[in-house]
Amino acid sequence: MKKLQGKTAVITGASSGIGAAIARELAGEGANVVLAARRIDKLNEMEQEINGEGGGKAHAVQTDTANREEVEDLVKKAVETFGSVDIFVNNAGQMLSATVQSGKVDEWERMIDVNIKGVLYGVNSVLPSMLEQSSGHIVNIASVSGLEVTKMSTVYSATKFAVRAISTGLEKELARTGVRVTNISPGMVDTPLSRSASDRKKLEAQDIAKAVVYAVTQPDYVNVNEITVRPV
Template sequence: MEQLQGKTVVITGASSGIGAAIAKELAAEGANVVLAARRHEKLNEIGQEINWQARGKALVVRTDMANREEVEEMVKKALGAFGRIDIFVNNAGQMLSATVQSGKVEEWEKMIDVNIKGVLYGINAVLPSMLERSAGHIINIASVSGFEVTKMSTIYSATKFAVRAISMGLEKELARTGVRVTNISPGMVDTSLSTSVSNRKKLEAEDIAKAVLYAVTQPDYVNVNEITVRPV
């Protein structure tokens, strides 16, 4: 798809699972990808694979999305390397103990810091350059848990409800600015986050990457606001 040739995409949580699949999918279509995550060794492996096999190039930037300064520095490095950021994929996430009565406050805080604050830090860092160019696309990876709450998912679902709310409000804020917003809500995906759930049909990470590819290759006048992907 020539729409992505030479464009720059930042993917957070890119060291495995959905993030790695998105990076490989978009780089195969000619996009330059900035891989952001905490696990530097895994990032390097994926970056080397992309630089060896894909049409686009990869830049690896170790980043803790719960750290605002690191997020801002990562965006600066991406802009310095490629000149602009066309697409920003907020994919980094934590899924830990999510019941209220468990009392695991530290785990709740980790989910809130990455799943909510990390998303906002990324948007805050990248949005000024997009608005200056009147062009850009922000992809937020939420979850079907942002639509449905189980007795085991209270806190996690709350963070994903928040991601959907951020996406919905931001789309309205950015109307007619040239910057598009897409919220993608996957069902259960076969990644390291879902290893404890073995009795349900799961999606593949590549299925979500295809949804991202669909959203970012639409004509400039088309804004795909919401995509929900569930296993059959």
């Protein structure tokens, strides 16, 4: 029997990159996956691909994670389709101009809306049902930029520091409720988001997906709080 047979996972930012890899890995372990992103054409392609693989089933829901109502609707549709939400992966993110000197306030606001508010909207939407069922797993995808700040990453790093703070505080809030929290901080991953950022060796999106599977397939009494994944 597959490790996640009968479970349902919601993955934001699932149309490409890390999110798409996470969706494939979770479905490969038997989980039904709800795919969320703004690009419905890409989501529909992912849905068809996963449904043709013979693992867990997929359902696409167009969602802007910076919009609270759309995130709430995402969780409602997940429950309507598959009955419950057992895993929620806050993966959607924006990496835009991050220096303070650039003065690109609109881009800072977009990063704050997606990288911080979007995570909180996801948690807020799924947490009541997880607490009611005394089980569930929230996985927040942060970044090594939430551990280290460069002169080019000030604002982006601030948003990822915030994700780590949310994860750390939430894990303490939810102690002994049956709801687990994992924060995963990837190094540079070869995705469309990072392709122009560096010419050095990058991780593959599947490397992060495997870290998610590791965290969510531990015994119920094991809570993997923090995983940092870096290229060698």
